[in-house]
Amino acid sequence: RTGCFCNPGACQWFLQLSNSDIRKQYASGHICSDYNDLIDGLPTGAIRVSFGYMTRKQDVDKIVNMIKECYLTTPEARLKRLDVEKLPKDLKHIPERLKPQLKEICIYPIKSCGAFKVTDYWPITTTGFLYDRGWMIVNSAGLAITQKHQTRLCLIKPIINRQNRTMELTFADTKPVYVSLDFSHEEIELINSSFCQSKVCDDLVSGYDCGDEVANWL
Numbered sequence: 298r299t300g301c302f303c304n305p306g307a308c309q310w311f312l313q314l315s316n317s318d319i320r321k322q323y324a325s326g327h328i329c330s331d332y333n334d335l336i337d338g339l340p341t342g343a344i345r346v347s348f349g350y351m352t353r354k355q356d357v358d359k360i361v362n363m364i365k366e367c368y369l370t371t372p373e374a375r376l377k378r379l380d381v382e383k384l385p386k387d388l389k390h391i392p393e394r395l396k397p398q399l400k401e402i403c404i405y406p407i408k409s410c411g412a413f414k415v416t417d418y419w420p421i422t423t424t425g426f427l428y429d430r431g432w433m434i435v436n437s438a439g440l441a442i443t444q445k446h447q448t449r450l451c452l453i454k455p456i457i458n459r460q461n462r463t464m465e466l467t468f469a470d471t472k473p474v475y476v477s478l479d480f481s482h483e484e485i486e487l488i489n490s491s492f493c494q495s496k497v498c499d500d501l502v503s504g505y506d507c508g509d510e511v512a513n514w515l
Contacts, residue, residue: 300343318339
């Protein structure tokens with residue numbers, strides 16, 4: 298049996314739905330005995346399996362196998378079992394929901410810092426997404442600093458502006474600082490003198506010092 302079993306109060310408590318959630322579900326058209334099992338990602342009911350005097354072990358095995366096949370397998374395996382033609386009209390959308398969908402692309406320009414969410418197309422280079430893990434923060438010894446040592450690194454939010462060719466670093470209650478995505482010839486000559494080597498996960502990596510302004514900001 299599915300739904301709220303004629304006990305909406307207990308159902309709401311068990312599913313941890315707020316009064317606002319319940320009102321939204323009814324406003325979306327949810328009524329008793331419909332096919333709306335999820336609304337805005339929240340369940341509208343539960344599934345109850347009743348056992349009694351006449352229940353056999355084979356019945357229990359059948360339920361367990363159904364749970365394994367329908368809920369514990371991969372979406373690809375579940376798609377193969379679905380006979381779309383036999384689905385009720387209200388459930389025709391289920392196969393599309395099971396197909397892989399790209400929801401969001403995030404890159405992490407600075408190792409161990411916050412993510413930058415891509416809102417448009419994004420170039421892919423020979424090493425992956427453009428600017429992904431292009432920078433890292435090091436200590437005075439040149440060793441990379443990660444969230445293992447400084448958990449608040451995740452609060453540093455980089456913002457890539459490809460039009461202005463800058464990366465903006467933001468942190469709560471702090472004036473942002475900007476790092477250029479490009480270097481002029483004069484800057485390259487200057488930065489070459491600050492060429493440094495660091496170590497990440499036992500691998501030696503090379504990079505350029507981005508200057509005192511961003512270092513002081515950090």
